[in-house]
Amino acid sequence: MTGVTATATAAAGTDASYQAVFDAAVAADERIEPRDWMPEEYRSSLVRQMAQHAHSEIIGMQPEANWITRAPSLRRKAILMAKVQDEAGHGLYLYSAAETLGTGRDELLDKLHSGRQKYSSIFNYPTLTWADVGAIGWLVDGAAITNQVPLCRCSYGPYARAMVRICKEESFHQRQGYELLLALSQGTPDQHAMAQDAVNRWWWPSLMMFGPPDDESAHSAQSMTWKIKRHSNDELRQRFVDIAVGQAEGLGLTLPDPELRWNEERGHHDFGPIDWTEFWEVLKGNGPCNEQRITQRRRAHEEGAWVREAAASYATKHQTQRSRSQSQSQSQSQHANGEATA
DSSP: OOHHHHHHHHHHHHHHHHHHHHHHHHHTTOOBOTTSOOOHHHHHHHHHHHHHHHHHHHHTHHHHHTTGGGOSSHHHHHHHHHHHHHHHHHHHHHHHHHHTTTOOHHHHHHHHHHTSSOOOGGGGSOOOSHHHHHHIIIIIHHHHHHHHGGGGGOSBHHHHHHHHHHHHHHHHHHHHHHHHHHHHHTSOHHHHHHHHHHHHHHHHHHHHTTOSOGGGOSSHHHHHHTTSOSSOHHHHHHHHHHHHHHHHHHHTOOOSOTTOEEETTTTEEEOOOOOHHHHHHIIIIISTTHHHHHHHHHHHHHHTHHHHHHHHHHHHHHHHHHHHHHHHHHHHHHHHHHHHHO
């Protein structure tokens, strides 16, 4: 056996041993941490999912931020500002979690701005009326909670821990949207009609948020094997529909699906077919607001360059001061020790 072959065989044996430890940890519902060995495919899958999630939080600020200056009261304005601020924080948590895997935030943002990484298709739809803010809170954030609560048990520790706080804040967002729609639904006939129109436009895109059907999903099965995800796309979509039906009744609004009905045999609601052609077109960049969203994101990133440069300069300055102070302290300590010895 040549030296090269022997080295390769030893490396393969080591990888197999590490793989066995990794598989056992996942099977036992233990957390994988940044310093633990992990398959490269697991690492890249996590980076892809966390990046898409982070990008969605950042892009998702845009549709609702457009209504901050047009909110009908100071109370509504304050609530909406707090929500948009939360979304920025969620993006920060998720970018930070991705950084634990050795992928820098700048790299992820470059991929977003160049179109090499995606964000949720739902944020490529316009917010036409004030009621849309409520529909996003109730439906979009409600779908997000359904999808994200199981991620609190994700096999990768930093992602799971980030999701605990995110889900708590998303719960506030969903309640805010529900309360807003309830106020409109119980208001004037025009306000009720505005709320119903918003629900009509956001219902189907919200169902698409869970991703394509299980038999067309490229990543879902493997993510479930690794326990990054705990449920399939179709399972989560069904859970969301079952929850939303009762909430819609409480709002006095109708979900825009004539085929929606309770199936006693299945113990779930049946619902109509989703237009997946629309989903794929929006994902390809052909949605109503794709170009607007990414153009605004690039512009904001460019205009914020001076802030990043100032922050980096400030950090460098203080690091230099700390290093100088530590060096002086060590010098003084050595000098004092020398005098004591003499």
